[in-house]
Amino acid sequence: MLQATERRPWHMSAFVTIAFALTPMIIAADDDVAARVALVKESVNTYRAAHEAVIIKDFIELLSLPNDAAVLADMERNADHITDLLELRGFKTQRLRAGGAPYVYAELLSPGAAETVLIYAHFDGQPVQEENWIHPPFVPTLLDGPIQAGAEVIDVGEVKGQFGPEWRLYARSAGDDKMPIIALMHTLDALAANGIERSVNLKLLLDGEEERGSPSVGRIIDENRELFEADLFLFCDGPMHQSRRTQLVFGVRGSTTVDITSYGAVRPLHSGHYGNWAPNPIMQLSWLLTSLRAESGRILVDGYYDDVVPLGELERDAIAAMPDVTEMLQDELAVNTPEGEGKRLEELVTLPAINARGIVAGGVGEKGRNVILSTATTSLDLRLVPDQTPQRAIELIKAHLVRQGYHVVADDPSIETLRAHRKVVKLDWHDAGYPAMRTALDHPMSMRLTGLMRMIAPDLIVTPNMGGSLPLHEFSSRLAVPIIILPLANHDNNQHAENENIRLQNFWDAITVYAAVLASFGDTITP
C-alpha cells in the first residue's frame, strides 16, 4: 500500500476547481467511472433483491447476540461471530486489545489495487432496559413499518418476493452500529457474484467498546500503527440527515466541560438582614455568563475566535446547498428567534459554542428560602472547532475572567482567599476534553469520494462538520489519513433507546454505497 503523500501530493488540491464538489453534474474526467458505477449499482441491487431473506437472516443472527458494552463476555462472543463472517469472505483478521474490550481488525487485499480504504464501525451496544422494549432487544423483529405507526410483525420465513423498503428490523444495535458490518459482508458477496473487481484494498476496524468511549483505541493505534495505514478512513457510525438523502460529513466539533462556582459570604445569610449588602453568587454567575456570550451566541472572550479556521468557499457552498430545515425546526421546537443572527444552523455548528448546560443554587418554588446564598454553580459545555484546543479555550476563559476582576481558583477557596479578593470563582474542568476534527472539502480524497457518491446519489448532502462531538482526534492526531464520516442509519433509528431499529431501505442503500466505493473508488481521480 502506498501512502497518499507518495502518490497524490496533498498540495495538488490547490489547483482544483473548487466549485466542483458542489456541482450536481459529474465533471470528473473519468466518464468511465460513472458508467461503471451505474453498472455496479444495478448489478448489486439486483443481487440484493434476490437475496433479501438471506441477508436479513444473517443480520438477525448477529443482532441476536447480546452486546451490552459493559459485559466483556458479550463482546467476545460478538467478535467471534464477526471474525467467522470475515474469514468466510477471505479477510485476514486479528483481535486487538489494550486493556479493554476486543477490537476486530481485518484486511482484505485486492489484486491490482494501489489504495486502501479503512472502514470503522462498532459492534457493542448501549445497555438495554428490557421492560421498555415492545419486542425484546435481542429477539430481532421485523415490522412492516415504524412501531409507533402500529406496524405489524412480519414472519421473515414467510416473505414471498421482496421485502418492503419501509419495513424495519427492531433490535439493539440494528441502527447503532452493527448494520455496516453485515452490509459490507453482503456487498462483498454481491461483487463476487457479479464478478466485479474491487478497486481498493479494504481494512476494517470494528470497535467493541465504542459505547464506553473507546478508552483504549489510542493505545491500540499506537501499538499497531502500520495496520492503520490507509488512503481514506470512512467512519461509519451515527444517523444520517433527516431528509433521508445520502450524506457525507467531514468533521465533528470538539468538546470540553467546566463547572464554575461563584461565592458570596461564607454562610447563607438572611436576605432581609443582609439584602443589598451581601454579595449574591447567583448575580455573580449572571454577570459572568453574560460576559462570556452575547445574545446571538457570539462568544465575547478576547481571542476566542483567533484559532478558528474560517470556512472556505467550498464549505460555505456546501452549507448553502443543504436542505434548509430552519423553519421546520422553529415550528417543531417552538423557537421564535434562534440565536445566530439569521445564520443557518449548519453554519452555526461550524463555529465554537459555549452552552450553559446547568445552574444550581438554592431552591425555587416550594424550596425557595429567603437567603442570600453562599455559592452558586453553573456548568458549561464548550464545543470546539478546528483549530481550537481545549487547553487554549481554558486559558482564554481564565484570562477573560481575570480581566473581569475575578480571582480564579481551581479548588475550594479558603476563608482568607475569599476575604482577600473582591470576586472569587472556581473553575473545575471535568476532563481534558478533546479537539475538533474536520477534513477539508478540497482534500483530494474528499473530492474523489464526493464525486463518486454523487454518481449514485446526485442529491448527496455534504456537511462540512456536524454539531456534535466524537473523539475522532484519537485517530486524526495519530494517523495522516483523511477521515470522512459516512452515516448510514435512518435518523429515526432510536439509537441508545428502546425499540432501536434499521429501516430496510437504509440497509440496502448501505450495500450500494459500499459497492460503489469498493468497486470504483480506486478508479476515481482528483478533479
Add this chain to the structure above:
Amino acid sequence: MLQATERRPWHMSAFVTIAFALTPMIIAADDDVAARVALVKESVNTYRAAHEAVIIKDFIELLSLPNDAAVLADMERNADHITDLLELRGFKTQRLRAGGAPYVYAELLSPGAAETVLIYAHFDGQPVQEENWIHPPFVPTLLDGPIQAGAEVIDVGEVKGQFGPEWRLYARSAGDDKMPIIALMHTLDALAANGIERSVNLKLLLDGEEERGSPSVGRIIDENRELFEADLFLFCDGPMHQSRRTQLVFGVRGSTTVDITSYGAVRPLHSGHYGNWAPNPIMQLSWLLTSLRAESGRILVDGYYDDVVPLGELERDAIAAMPDVTEMLQDELAVNTPEGEGKRLEELVTLPAINARGIVAGGVGEKGRNVILSTATTSLDLRLVPDQTPQRAIELIKAHLVRQGYHVVADDPSIETLRAHRKVVKLDWHDAGYPAMRTALDHPMSMRLTGLMRMIAPDLIVTPNMGGSLPLHEFSSRLAVPIIILPLANHDNNQHAENENIRLQNFWDAITVYAAVLASFGDTITP
C-alpha cells in the same frame, strides 16, 4: 382611654427639634421624669435582685408547657396558664380567636393615666426536634453560661445569693417569645411592692399563632377594633443588637417573592447539534437578572425608587450613631467587598432589595448533561420599604420585562405562545406579599419613648428599620397607633433552633425597661 389624636396632635411633631432624638443627653423639659426613672430603675433592680429565684421558677413553669405552634391543645394550655398569671395581677382578660389558635388579650387600667400602651408578645413556639437538644426543650435548664462554652447546669433551688447575669436559661421559647410575658408580670410585682404608680394603662396582645404567621390576627383586630385603641404599640419580639446595647427599632421591610421561568425550545436539545442556534434559558435568565440589578445592588427597574420615602435627617443621624459592624461582618463572613458602594448595612436595609434566592436548571458536576435546556427558573425575594406596595413592585417589574422585550405570562405558555414571541417569561407570584412599616423617628411617641429609654440606657441604639420583614402591616394598616419594636432577647438566643435560651441579664433588663415605660411613659412630653 383617649385617642392620641385627641390629646397630642400628630402635626406637633413638625415643631420638635429634630436633633433631639439622637442627642445622648436628656434635654427633655422634664428633669423630674429623669429623676423618677432613675429611682424606678434602682427600686425595681433591688426588688428583682431579691426575687431572682422566684422569677426564674415562675419562668421555668411557663417554659415547661410544650408550645408547638401546630398543636392547638398546647396553645390552650399556655393561654390558660398565662391568663392565671394576668388575673393574679388584676388584668381583665379575654380569649380572642378567629378560626385559629387563641390569642390572650388583657387590660390593666391605671388610676389617673390618660394614655395606653399596647404590648405585643407571643407564647407559641417553633416545632422542636428533641434529639438535637442537649437538654430537653420543655425541661428548662439553667446553665452558668453559653452551652457551647461548656457551661454547667445550675440547680435553681441551690442558688445562694444572686444569679449570674451571664447565666442562661435553656428552653424552647425562652428567647422567642415567652420572656416578655414573665418579665411584665414581675415588673408589675416590683412596681407594686415599691408603691410605684403606673403612668399608663396597659393592654396586652399575646399571640398563640405567631410562628404560623398569625393567620387570623387581621380578623381578630377587625372584629375587636376598640380593644386595640392605644397611644403606643410596643412590639416585643425578636433579638436585639449584637452589641447587647438596648435597642428600639422603628420599622421592618415588606416582602414578596416571585419565581421567574424562561424558555428555550420545547424540549431539551443536544448541545452539539443545536449549540449556537437554540435559545438558552439559563442565558435568558442571566440577562434578565442583570437587567434588574446593578453590581451595587441598585435596582435598575424604571420607577422602582419612586415610591421610596427618603430617610430623614433623624434617620440618617440615627444610622450614623449605630455601632459600625461592617468590618467585623466582613471578617466573619469573608466578604471582601460588600454591595452598596460603601454605604452602611444599616442604611442599605432602609432601601428596597431584590435578592436572587435560587436558580435551578439542568445539573452541574456529575449531573451535568450536554443539552440546551427547555426551561430555567429563578426565585426572587423582594424586600420593600415605605411606601412601596407589593402590587406596585410587581407592576414595575412586569413593565420592565416588557421593555426588555419579554412576553410576560402567568401560566405555562402554550407551544403557540412560545412560537409567536421572541422571549417568553413566566412570573409566578407565590403570594400577595405585604408592605413595609416604619414609624417616623420624629413622631411624638417615637421621640418620647426614645427620650425615656435613653434615661435608662444612654447608649440606646435607634434603628430606623431593620432589614428583615414582619407582617406588621396587619396592625399598621388597621390601627392608627404608632408601632415601635422593642427587642429584648439576646441576639445569640438560638431562636427557632435547638438549644434556644435567654441570657439572664437580658431578662433583668427587660424588667427594668418595662418598669420605666409603665412608671414614666405617661409623664414624658414631646420635646
